[in-house]
Amino acid sequence: DAKKKTVTVQAGIRVAELVDALREHGLTLQNFASIREQQVGGIIQVGAHGTGARLPPIDEQVISMKLVTPAKGTIELSREKESDLFYLARCGLG
16 A cells, blocks of 8 residues: 555565565665565564664564464454554564
């Protein structure tokens, strides 16, 4: 959504592919680490960050996600939907 400057991606897309696809629409990621071969699902789970004290870690760019669970099936998470679980699932440190 170029107007909202948001994009929906699969967790398996590589950062390099995402950045290249976004460029075609005049968009980019606010911040991303130097290792562009990582998959988006992995890079947000490790608390990766780029360079700059004023730029948030990459996981903070995630505004919603679908999580596939064995017990509840696919659930949608965001600040508004299942917010406690959203913040826990967004970054998997520990």
